[in-house]
Amino acid sequence: AQKITQTQPGMFVQEKEAVTLDCTYDTSDQSYGLFWYKQPSSGEMIFLIYQGSYDEQNATEGRYSLNFQKARKSANLVISASQLGDSAMYFCAMREGGYNQGGKLIFGQGTELSVKP
Amino acid sequence: GAGVSQSPSNKVTEKGKDVELRCDPISGHTALYWYRQSLGQGLEFLIYFQGNSAPDKSGLPSDRFSAERTGGSVSTLTIQRTQQEDSAVYLCASSDTPGRASNEQFFGPGTRLTVL
Numbered sequence: 001a002q003k004i005t006q007t008q009p010g011m012f013v014q015e016k017e018a019v020t021l022d023c024t025y026d027t028s029d030q031s032y033g034l035f036w037y038k039q040p041s042s043g044e045m046i047f048l049i050y051q052g053s054y055d056e057q058n059a060t061e062g063r064y065s066l067n068f069q070k071a072r073k074s075a076n077l078v079i080s081a082s083q084l085g086d087s088a089m090y091f092c093a094m095r096e097g098g099y100n101q102g103g104k105l106i107f108g109q110g111t112e113l114s115v116k117p
Numbered sequence: 118g119a120g121v122s123q124s125p126s127n128k129v130t131e132k133g134k135d136v137e138l139r140c141d142p143i144s145g146h147t148a149l150y151w152y153r154q155s156l157g158q159g160l161e162f163l164i165y166f167q168g169n170s171a172p173d174k175s176g177l178p179s180d181r182f183s184a185e186r187t188g189g190s191v192s193t194l195t196i197q198r199t200q201q202e203d204s205a206v207y208l209c210a211s212s213d214t215p216g217r218a219s220n221e222q223f224f225g226p227g228t229r230l231t232v233l
Contacts, residue, residue: 033219033220035219037224042226043226044225045208045210045224050219050221093160103173104150104162106162107159107160110160
C-alpha cells in the first residue's frame with residue numbers, strides 16, 4: 001500500500017536561511033505524482049509544488065524546490081531564503097497514476113515549520 | 118467564482134444527529150474530493166467524484182457516511198447518527214480534467230464539525 005512518511009514533526013529555521021523538509025514515500029506503481037502543500041494557521045491548504053515520477057529535472061517554483069531522489073523514494077522540499085510568512089504546517093502527498101490523472105492524495109503526517117526572526 | 122467554497126464553516130451537533138456538509142467546487146472542475154483532518158488521524162481521503170459518479174469511495178469510514186454530487190458541481194457529504202469520533206475538519210477539493218501535468222487539487226477552507 002502507498003505510504004508517505006514525514007519524520008520531522010517540527011522544524012525551526014532562521015529567517016533568510018534555507019530549510020529542507022523531508023519526505024519519503026512507498027509505492028509499487030511506476031507512475032505517480034508527488035505534491036507539497038502548505039497549511040497556515042488559517043487552515044486552508046495551499047499547493048506549492050509538484051513532481052512527476054518520470055520527470056528527470058527537479059521541480060522548482062520560486063523559492064520552493066523539490067529534491068527528488070527516485071531510487072531512494074524521497075521527495076524533500078527545499079525552501080530558500082525563509083520568510084516569517086513561511087511559518088506553517090507542510091504536507092507531502094502522493095497521487096498514484098499517470099500524467100495528469102485524477103485520484104486521491106495520500107498525505108504524510110506533516111511538518112510544522114517555524115521561522116525565527 | 119474564486120476558489121472552492123464550503124458551508125457551513127463550523128457545525129456543532131449532538132451525538133446521534135445527522136449533518137450535511139456542502140462543497141462548491143471551482144467552476145468547470147470535474148473532479149471533486151472529500152478529505153477529513155483530525156489530530157489523531159492526520160489528513161484522510163474519503164471519496165472522489167469524477168462528474169457525478171464516484172469511482173473511489175474507499176475512504177468512507179462507515180455506512181453512516183455518504184456523499185452525492187449533482188449536476189457535476191455541488192457536492193454534499195452526509196453523516197448520519199454522528200459520533201464523537203466524527204469530530205474533525207472536513208475538507209473539500211476540486212481539480213480540472215487533464216490540462217496540466219500536476220492536475221493539482223485546490224482545497225476549500227473546510228467545515229469544522231464538533232459532535233458533543
